[in-house]
Amino acid sequence: MNKFDAESSPADLIPEIVANIAGIRDLRRDIHAHPELCFEEVRTAELVAAKLTEWGIPVHRGLGKTGVIGIVKAGSSDSAIGLRADMDALPMHEQNSFAHASRHPGKMHGCGHDGHTAMLLAAAEYLATQRNFDGTVYLIFQPAEEGGGGADEMIKDGLFELFPMQVVYGMHNWPELPAGQFAVSPGPVMASLNTFRIVVRGKGCHAALPHLGLDPVPVAAQMIMAFQTILTRNANPLDNGLISVTMLHAGEATNIIADTCELAGTVRTFSNQLLDLIETRMREIARHICLAHGMECDFDFKRSYPPTVNHDQAVAVSRSVMTRIVGERQVLEQKATMGAEDFAYMLQKLPGSYCFIGNGSGDHRGKGHGAGPCTLHNTSYDFNDDILPLGATYWVRLVEACLPVS
Known part of the structure; x- marks a missing residue:
């Protein structure tokens, strides 16, 4: 599954995640085929909650209307980390015709939130099985990033009071980056809206x-x-x-x-x-x-959304973990973009970082993709399943770095 660009260094992926990735890929494509708009992620939330429960992970429902929180504990430490993935789709009519294309006209996973959810699920399965950390991991499956301010709604519903954590991390796929690369930087990385x-x-x-x-x-x-x-x-x-x-x-x-x-x-x-x-x-x-x-x-x-501003120490941890996985040359400086992201609300409350993971140029798309480019918010877009184990490995190694076993 490590199908990255030829110039990329081989990634140090977690073997167990690679071995189980076919099932996670199927989950991703199932979510893609059944897109749900902001605060309507009922089916997606049910799927997420069911998989977490299957893996023995306690689940909390209802924050931000359709949000899901998974709780994975290990050891005795009071330290805690939050990992966030968004779940909602866009009000777009998909032009792709491959097997997992949207079955709901006017709704499409055109920004890769299906992939974000899948990567965090893959990490959740491994974390629940291995528990090679000391503390608590809060798996934050967030609704309504696309204009609904779902992050803010979860915070208003008591996210950080009910689930106290010291740091929170987010990640987004980025088509401008080759698969196999990451990008992260301190300071403002996305604009206010x-x-x-x-x-x-x-x-x-x-x-x-x-x-x-x-x-x-x-x-x-x-x-x-x-x-x-x-x-x-x-x-x-x-x-x-x-x-x-x-x-x-x-x-x-x-x-x-x-x-x-x-x-x-x-x-x-x-x-x-x-x-x-x-x-x-x-x-x-x-x-x-x-x-x-x-x-x-x-x-x-x-x-609406405030600027997304990364914190220095959290970025340093992210960069160290990324370097361990893909090598220093494949971890780039994150170019700030005028796009907006409601993870900004979480970074206003807690230290953390928001990074990009390369999604490639679209060569991963199979027969039946639309004629447009594989860019975010494009009707021919599709998430790159080849990067699922890379994103999941990043989440796991980040947990192990933030919550080390003494």
Whole structure:
């Protein structure tokens, strides 16, 4: 199963995990064929809970509505570690036609959460059998990462009070990395996610008589262009931020100037300080441009996922474990991305790290895959089953490093 790129060093995989990986692969494909959206992961949660119970692992249900916690204890230490995998799918129509393609139109595991769940299950089976550690491992199977904030909901339901742990770790497959490689770095690695909606309120009229109305469209256009000056003229040029107007709507007929023009989009930053600046300036720009044209606007700004910020010591542990498994050359610096991840909520509460595991370029996909690339949130994507034992081995060795037997 160690089918990695030719240039990659052979991975030091756990033999027992490799021997049992066919069953885990089948689980992964079963989950892929039955995708469930955020907070609807009933079947997936049942499958996870059933497998954990089969392996003698106590299970707690219901955190974050459909979340599952598995509890594996060994030895007498009070130390504890959390390992998190997300379970939800995306509202996408899958273009693949292989045997395990989605059986539910409009729902797809287009981000690999089926693989994340499978890797943690493979690790759970080994940990429950061998228990070569001293302390407690909390296996966190989380719902609703894709926009639902499932991590935050689990925390609100008492995740860290009911299951006290000192550190928490997350992992995501990454198609930009060859299979057989990892990437991890301290500090911000994923951006915050925030949305805005602005309604410019003008006065509709006949398009042939514009002087009788107040056209909101050119006002919205000025607003869009002015927003970009926030990053180039108000923010420190060394601070990374992104303002994207992704929706614009006005009018219903070609010969009518609309009463209103609505624009919406996202703001992404790696720091709350820059986010504060952007929100303040966007409000000011929107208001004053409207006033200059005799109009008003409704401005709504919603803060969603915070930045995902890795902790130095946890990253050092992750990197050491990865190096042991695949060699130093295959452990890369993690390039920060403007994508968002709700594991950020957990890292706000506890030390931890969030790493990437290479998923390859798509050559692993069998006959029947779609014509698109094997990238995240693409309708032709599929998780690389060849990396299942690698991810599971990482989880196990991480537990052994954090909870060593004295």
